[in-house]
Amino acid sequence: MQSQHIENPDVILIGSGVMSANLGALLKRLKPELSIQVYEVTAELAQESSHGWNNAGTGHAGICELSYTPHREKDGSVNVANAIKIFEQFEYTKQFWGHAVASGMVDAPREFINPVPHISFVHGQEQVDYLKARHAGLAAHHFFSDMVYSTDPATIGSWSPLLTEERGQIPIAATRMDSGTDVNFGNISRKLLGWLADQPGCGIAASHRVTDLEKKGDRWTVTIKDLVTGKKRTNTAKFVFVGAGGGSLPLLQKAGIPESKGLGGFPIGGQWLVCENPEIVEKHQAKVYGQALEAAPTMAVPHLDTRILDGKKTLLFGPFAAWTTKFLHKEGSYLDLPLSVKPHNLATLVKIGIHNLDLVQYLVQQGTQSMADRMEVLHVFYPGAKAEDWKLIDAGIRVQAIKKTDGEAGIVHYGTEVITDEDRSISALLGASPGASVCVHIVLEVVKLCFPQLLESPEGKARMKELIPIHDVDIKLPENAAYFHETTAKAEAALGLR
Template sequence: MPHSTHIHNPDVIIIGSGVMSANLGAMLKRLEPTLSIQVYEVTEELAQESSHGWNNAGTGHAGICELSYTPHREPDGTVKVAKAIEIFEHFDHSKQFWAHAVASGMADKPKEFITPLPHISFVHGKEMVEYLRARYEGMAAHHFFRGMEFSTDREKIASWAPLLLEKRGEVPIAATKMDGGTDVNFGNISRKLLGWLEKQPGCGIASNHRVTDLTKTATGWEVKTRNLVTGESHENNAKFVFVGAGGGSLALLQKSGIPEAKGLGGFPIGGQWLVCENPEIVARHQAKVYGQPLESAPTMAVPHLDTRILDGKKTLLFGPFAAWTTKFLHKKGSYLDLPLSVKPDNLATLLKIGVSNLPLVKYLIQQGTQSMQDRMDVLHVFYPGAKAEDWKLIEAGIRVQAIKKTDGEAGIVHYGTEVITNEDRSISALLGASPGASVSVNIVLEVVKKCFGHLLETPEGRARMKEMIPTWDEDIKKPENAARFAEVDRRSNELLQLI
């Protein structure tokens, strides 16, 4: 149902209703209950773009199974695992905040948005087997990954994920498994948090509202919106604006005119999934299994075979497959989004990206023209016994890979999420890619630290943040903090009904 609550001249305006916006809005209101907050959303329902359940894999990215965060073996044979450890800590912030949301009544029924699910890494070929062994040795030494198992034994791996071994040849294989993984419905947790926010004094949500312009004022920002149902335009003012509009963030940043947006570009990549709903097959797979990256593929295209739980129904997803698009948003985007994003200040950067990423362009063309059999051939690398009649192709969300110029070089932001904040810290916007939604709480925590740091300088503010994220000011990565991590993690898992 549409939302139509309007707050005049609030302290904060949030653009977009996805998981980033939902977490920030809820966090700010808990941190300072007197803040007034207005949310604008272009779609009728909330969290319908990248956060929507079918538009992402729902992986609780914690660095457990994603080989992208530990891509290389060093000359001495080891694998550096610092990035996986960092991602794990960031996702743990999400778990802590969502556990607080459940405990405090901000979100109910945690099983509707998070489910325990083993996370498995799976590789084949002698070289990759040795890589995975070295990765396991590096990760299992850290207290975050205690309980991770490694095996090259085919019967053992078949007991973890039977579909991986069905009709498989004698090529060397290896896998790691950890039971602490999760499947997350980011759309549901977003709607729960926003539902709570809308009920708080001084807070409103208006859906079917497109933000058409941002203008700097002496005290903050003037935000112009258009009601997509009535066609009426409105103006509102706020001291702080958060642009959490997913693929729509770049255009709004450009409209803001802030110097920090100069030179930024966006490269949209559409997504598709193969989906299996055959109950006999779905019942045989209970894990998220991530494999080796595809050559020349973007970050989001590392293949994985996933159990997916949406609205209580289990299915299997495989992919993602990329698709060429010029739209920046799945539901409310336009094919003119990419052309209109090209400006004099980012033209050179975009051209350089095109020239230096010809393998990526070739990959997108290949992906867009492949047949169902081509896609099944990729699935057979994971599940050799898969039959085409059990799978269908569906459209997924759109990822806009941020493009920026750093030290004179143009590059696609494959990892992490860019937080763009202007000099007076009156506006922040988010651009970027994986792991995105999983680490959204850590990302918005950084926004709070940077733009609302004064709220954390009081004893009351620090105590409130400590209630929301118990380890927000602690480094639980350190070995001496292993017991503290175990204590907090157990509490989060209990509240989220993960154990």
């Protein structure tokens, strides 16, 4: 793509993934006169973690993801507060994207979001009892009032035939909600950035690597290398957002802000099994999530997914984790992890590493397992699966942020880290699940923290209400259920989900 350059803009966004795209669009809608420059290291936009094949594409809303509600309480109930929170945060995303379509910012929503039922599936009596308790907790809330629970193999088979084909007599159970989604996060990122590039005072430069960040006075000086010509240039901005996925940690370290001290990163590679056999693909129309297998980290919860990318429907199963030292899938180096080790984070990384030797062993084992081993895991979901119908592909790389405060905690945990300096002139995203799905909620928090003036004026408040109608309403509360249903229906209609 043709690079555009804005000299000394108000905002520089590093990375062209879903976070930078939504932050740039949100800022420009809140204050149209803002000047914004985007730098992306790859030749095309949104090619790393946001790329369609580098993530599961699930619109994470707590509907089917059992890892958000992992345990039963002593009284047998399941605490569903985290699922409710994630559902609400994804609603921010849906409503902003619905506005983007309705207002003409982006078109053809079926190119980036499609309705796909979300199903939780378990087997064995203990897990059947757990899922029944989880359903009871969720269905009591108006977010999940349409969730259906069943232990009947015929019913479950009608929802997803692959789950019951050639399955034995072991007890099974499933929940289903039809309001789930499959999302191409790369496509929506490119659409929003395309809109941004057409706005006055905005520029996007691909094949440009940011090599250094330095604070001078009240502005950041950013050094950028043009990977096509080899030439270097500098630019300055009042605010910098580092949304470079796995590349965020090295840039945050270069910035030298106190908040980066002691911060480390642990990269985890991913792989998927993919099926393109049309006869099998047409039998399955759902995203089916199960429980994490023994010894697997929480991010490796297996799921059998319908994926719709570039208009083509396929099946995806995984993820299978893998050991790597690269921080980026396409533009990373095997030296990324060693070079990220600094005197200020060495002790943190050593301590965390000692307490996570089992995880390292698991990642090495995952990366060296055979196709037969992977098919054995798939058979838990799809007993009739045949190896000749599936192929293995590499996916994206996730870098888990590690802080001193993690102590002896596990490396892999949920949540998205947003690091902001004391004067609120730079923010960096160090992400984990549910990340991309709740991108609008995350970047709105960045706006509130670093651009509060945009939301304080009557004009700013009115614009915000137009962009995300629920932003000032606690839609979790029972008394606001009707408002939630009204606003979500409008957003889903705009997105073609109804």
